Amino acid sequence: GAVVSQHPSRVICKSGTSVKIECRSLDFQATTMFWYRQFPKKSLMLMATSNEGSKATYEQGVEKDKFLINHASLTLSTLTVTSAHPEDSSFYICSATARDRGYNEQFFGPGTRLTVL
């Protein structure tokens, strides 16, 4: 149990286009989902915290108009990178916490590799 999926796993897009990444909790209800960004050989940097039915909370320095987050249900959160540029190329990882599992255990998705040409 406690599986989190992401789609797509890889995406290549042209500069200026928008890309949507989906994060789904497959077998549990996720009250909160987190979006991270990871550069090669670096650690994870939290971008935003997404609570179902409310606006996401963005970390300092993260542009909310560029990285649109929607958490429409307890099993789905989406991250849309708008007007993507090459510097947005990165590995994006989501995680989810489970309402019925308690104590701050986050389950991570497999990540999405975004390449902007």
Place this chain on the structure above:
Amino acid sequence: SQQGEEDPQALSIQEGENATMNCSYKTSINNLQWYRQNSGRGLVHLILIRSNEREKHSGRLRVTLDTSKKSSSLLITASRAADTASYFCATDASGFGNEKLTFGTGTRLTIIP
């Protein structure tokens, strides 16, 4: 930045040896967790240690926590080639289920067969 530090940044050892990684953090915590990440993949949760615990075991993993020094260590005994991965510590400052994690810089572990 509140990000923690891990050392070493990279570690290469022979299969069968023990691997020790250290993590230091900056703020008071409720929990500290260790995760493993294979190259280009998501994170796998390894172990969680609470601030009132000093040591915890899980299989070949041993984690220690010293809150006075704001540091933790992860020991992997009898290493295997499959242990090759990056290892991250992560801390949270709350006891509730929805608080964000702050990740350390990570240690890249290579097990030489």
